[in-house]
Amino acid sequence: MKYFGTDGFRGEAGKVLTADHAYRIGRYLGWYYGREKRGRIVIGKDTRRSSYMFEYALVAGIISSGSDAYLLHVTTTPSVAYVVRTEDFDCGVMVSASHNPFYDNGIKLMDGNGHKMSAAIESQIEDYLDGKTGEVPFASGENIGVAIDYAIGRNRYIGYLISLATRSYKGKRIGLDCANGSTFNIAKSVFDALGARTVAIGNEPNGLNINLDCGSTHIDNLVSLVKEKELDCGFAFDGDADRCIAVDEIGQVIDGDYIIYICGSYLKKHGRLDGNHVVATIMANLGLFKALEKNGIEYDVTTVGDKYVNEDMVEHGYVLGGEQSGHIIFSKHATTGDGILTAIMIMEVIMEEKTSLHTLASGMKKYPQVLKNVRVSDKERILNDADVLKCKEEIEAELEGNGRILLRASGTEPVVRVMAEADTRELCEQYVDQMVRTIENVLN
Known part of the structure; x- marks a missing residue:
């Protein structure tokens, strides 16, 4: 996927993720869910400054394609999922970059059951963003959608939490x-x-x-x-x-x-x-x-x-x-x-x-764990490099099952994460540093 990762379309607001992206995502969603009836799409956002920009861009796109946008305003991602699945919405959108700093933002999509959107639909949206598919039609007259304040949905979610x-x-x-x-x-x-x-x-x-x-x-x-x-x-x-x-x-x-x-x-x-x-x-x-x-x-x-x-x-x-x-x-x-x-x-x-x-x-005792990130341009090349794989095998042989070394590509950043577990933090540091040096040598 070019834009959508494991947790939506995420990047620096105004650079990687722009208001035009949000508008066009709204356009496609509004058209997709409004083909056979008036689509109903609920939107939430977090508190970062750019969330307002993306919220309004999404709304413009959705209603211009003939669906209705329901605004939860500042709310949580799980509240959007709750409202979608309990109140008969076609789709949910959350504007947030989760734990990232304020200058990043993201657009997370949910299906009508409150689960993350299928890769198939996200792929269709990506093709539309890149102009690989035809332009979707604008609604006109009484078919233009409306934007609705739906803070009551957030309040129902709060009531649900309390009831549990x-x-x-x-x-x-x-x-x-x-x-x-x-x-x-x-x-x-x-x-x-x-x-x-x-x-x-x-x-x-x-x-x-x-x-x-x-x-x-x-x-x-x-x-x-x-x-x-x-x-x-x-x-x-x-x-x-x-x-x-x-x-x-x-x-x-x-x-x-x-x-x-x-x-x-x-x-x-x-x-x-x-x-x-x-x-x-x-x-x-x-x-x-x-x-x-x-x-x-x-x-x-x-x-x-x-x-x-x-x-x-x-x-x-x-x-x-x-x-x-x-x-x-x-x-x-x-x-x-x-x-x-x-x-x-x-x-x-x-x-x-x-x-x-x-x-x-107290019934669980954690192994010391050290995690370091290595910035790379091609994550898959590093994960499949022969020297990197050989280093991993050597470390695992030394640990003899009483610990482990893991490599994985981040789903949201251009980094490979290196993590080690062992009896002591010193051993973890030793093995992580050994692996990081190997990766850096490959990069150079």
Whole structure:
């Protein structure tokens, strides 16, 4: 795919991704879903400055092609997925670059079931963007679409989240880092409604500070908050809130691997882990797999990307899967990673088991893990290079199954990610540096 990666069309706003791209995507979607009836397309956006530009460009394209655009305004990616699948929309669009800095942006597309758009339709859109297909017709007269304020859809999503909690969180002190993003006006109200005493940071967006030294990619702020305020736990989200990273009462970071272990073990204990399976990616910590095996839980391993996790879950009917980064999918409740939903599910385990988050996580011991990125122009060439493959084989032989070395191409950046796990961080550093040097030699 030329434009659409594993998480939509993403790039620097005004350069890689332009308002004209957004307009033309809107034109195609409006025409595609309006061929046999009046199309209904719902749009959400995050707080970055360029999101308004892309939102309005999408709207212009959609309504000029004869479909109607429903605006959720600033909201989360999972809320768009929820509204699409529960309110009979044809398509959902989220304007967000997720955890990227403010100057990037993206356009994520969802089908009528709230899942990520099929590659087939994205390919058709790419052909239209490149002028490989004919121009779609403009609507005229009464057939021109309308733009509708649909903030009520966001409010219904908030109500849905609150309804998922089975008990009051009264007496619990919870920290929230909203990443100056989509949850700034949602997360605190949800947990306040559930009775918790909440302290929120990263909830003053100005269009330029989304993900800036805050949120799930900069967890130190939340760690400090939990310790200083002596909170029971904390939850950090990314810019569009499809991720959640937790912090326990002593300041230990509870990433997506821990969350899968905690929630998977809880669901198994209560007979709700359908298929006795969870789904993780190749980047999950080796400690997760060993802890799952110890608990008698089976697992599928996919390539990186919540898209692939979700596909495996849908294919097999599994109820829990996710990524170390905090994309966690609870398929009984959502079709995509949902940060606030994940936080609620963790709180449900804490409340029902009547214990602390630290205690729940103690059954899993993580292997030290080091990840470094190498910027390259041709990711596939590096991954298939003979010297790189030989180096990987030599490292794996030395580890003898008590660790691993992984190479993968980023789906959103021109980099190859090198990750190692071993008994000590020093060994991880040694093996990663060895692999990075090999790649750099190939590049030179």
